[in-house]
Amino acid sequence: MDTWRFDAIGTVWEIETSAPLGERERTAVSAVIDAFDAEWSRFRAGSLVSQIAGGGECPAPPDAVAMLELYREVSEATAGAVNPLAGGSLVALGYDPGYSLRAGVARQAPEDWTATLRWSDAALSLDAPAVIDVGAIGKGRLVDLVLAALSHVGGRIVVDAGGDLAVRGGGIRVGLEHPYDTSRAIGVVEVRDRALCASATTRRAWGDGLHHVIDARTGLPVRRWAATWALAPDAMLADATTTALFFDGGPAFAAARGLDWVRMSTDGRVEASTGFPGELFLLPGRPGGR
Structure with a gap:
């Protein structure tokens, strides 16, 4: 397998393919990412x-x-x-x-x-001044678009954008990274011809308790949950589900769509969907430490 690594939209991407991607494929991927950024990035002055x-x-x-x-x-x-x-x-x-x-x-x-x-x-x-931020689902959507741009490439393909990934043509085993210790995993799951997305309050964090997962009703960062993971047919839906899982309605949102998920609280307790297909090293409901 060949891995192409590059930086884009503030994260590290890895695209794994059976054979190295040619210049045409790499140019196509770069164009897809740049077009999405030019439309949806609130960090880009000229974006839509x-x-x-x-x-x-x-x-x-x-x-x-x-x-x-x-x-x-x-x-x-x-x-x-x-x-x-x-x-x-x-x-x-x-x-x-x-x-x-x-x-x-x-x-x-x-x-x-x-x-x-x-x-x-x-x-x-x-209709009034406001700042659009599609971070709750945008990276997953972009993973799907990149995978679609490589639809003609044979063999197994893995598109991984900083932990939001989609697999086509096979399967891989993925560790669920402990949010407080990146050298550990709280579990492992096989991702086969679908997507796995993850979100953690320890990523894109700054200041005293400040991070990117915001409760829009208060304007403040969430406090109860530290990390979430979701499996779905596509990365946009998986990404949306990881965001929903930081709130009370998240499990019901996932259940209505038949999606599997895991979440870990800030005190180290783990919850998972019934019949989660992976292996959890921390038993649901028991603290896993920080």
Whole structure:
């Protein structure tokens, strides 16, 4: 197997293929990533979402409906805790385009976000100033797009974007990294022709208890759960599920879709879906330490 490693959208990517990818395939992958970033990155001054941050309308990216309809489902499942306009909350806590990491006053995201953010196949618009952040599902969506760009490549393919990964044409065993000790795993699972996404509050963390997983209702980082993992047919849905699992409605959201998952609390306790297909080294409900 050959592995192509590179940096993009603030994380390390690894694409594993049976034979080295040619220049045409690598160029295609880079183009897919750059196009997505140019549409959805709130850190990129010229992106579509940055252009309408003060209010306004732009042509809809090709995946706007798919992504934002899934956001609507996750938002409803978590009683509003997940919200694509929580970008303003992250900016207020210092996770801004300049990475100032200087926290101000917590800012609640617009509660009725679907009245402010509108989308269709043709247009994406904001009726008032707001910061769109699709971090709850965006990286998973991009993993799917990269995998699709390599649809003509034979053999097993693994696309891994900093822990959000999708596998086609075979299977791999993946360790579930302990959020407080990266040299340990709390379990292992086989990922075969599907996706596994992970999220942890110890990643993209700064200051005193500040991290990127925000409760849109309060504008503050979540405190109860430290890490989540979810298996799904595609990475966008797996990514959405890992975000939902930081909140009370997460397990029901996953169960309604028949998805398997694991989550670990900040005190080291583990919960998992019934019949989770992997092996857990920390028994559900028992503390695993920090």
